[in-house]
């Protein structure tokens with residue numbers, strides 16, 4: 001990548017107090033941008049003041065959703081160092097999402113460099129309080145002005161970031177989820193494995209219905225039989241049934257979550273029995289009734305989200321007496337410990353930002 005041109009804002013803002021942070025509503029002073037055109041490739045990497053940009057009303061992404069994004073975090077440890085969690089894995093996943101959406105290759109090294117450079121410029125925005133972090137959103141949108149349907153000939157890659165607190169208002173407390181046999185998020189052969197706008201658009205209607213019924217999120221079942229667990233809300237889903245931890249396998253409609261991978265790696269390292277296999281809603285309900293179930297979601301935004309109640313076909317099922325399970329808590333503590341640098345990092349997941 002050619003050198004990143006940096007234009008600093010003339011009106012720097014004061015970051016809000018850490019105590020006030022929610023999720024995704026505050027953005028730092030700068031953003032990264034880079035353009036793509038057929039014949040020219042990716043060019044003009046730059047950091048500029050954060051702000052709106054002009055798009056032609058006919059540009060592809062606004063009509064056909066040809067766009068992708070990723071989400072990762074930077075943490076400020078008690079030692080004062082800033083750590084980017086699994087930066088390389090997020091950069092590679094963005095490139096895989098690009099592939100599914102017919103977006104030109106994004107060199108993961110270029111993606112890493114763009115994120116590092118932006119967080120370096122806005123390092124004073126990385127919050128300090130426990131439980132807070134800087135959420136980073138690399139995004140690619142199709143920008144060609146054209147109403148026919150074909151992969152765009154031009155793109156904008158940009159990165160924005162902002163300080164965040166907990167994703168769910170419940171924080172690291174059990175949420176109530178509703179398994180839906182009416183709505184589906186994604187189908188095998190479709191876009192479920194890509195981090196693309198369409199999957200989130202598809203989740204809105206079902207999520208609204210679940211919230212009206214008093215639940216926090218939807219437990220998505222597979223689109224063909226409405227029988228097997230896919231994801232929960234915007235997260236991967238995991239269950240512990242007896243002594244086996246089970247999560248749906250990749251290769252179908254689900255996203256290859258980075259936190260999912262971190263959890264599986266930790267569990268295997270702890271010598272636990274871990275299976276990536278199809279798990280049906282009936283198997284999960286039987287385990288709940290027998291008191292043998294622990295259930296949690298994994299994702300970058302919330303890290304680990306315990307499930308305390310599962311609704312299905314008009315019935316409510318308590319999970320682990322509605323409390324956070326011991327393994328769920330242990331996983332949360334282990335990952336957060338690595339992110340803030342209070343625990344050893346044997347897998348090299350946390351990369352220090354230069355001082």
Ligand code: COI
Pocket residue numbers: 071234235298299300301302
């Ligand atoms: C995540 O769990 O990290 C997400 O995908 C949430 C994001 C859509 C805000």
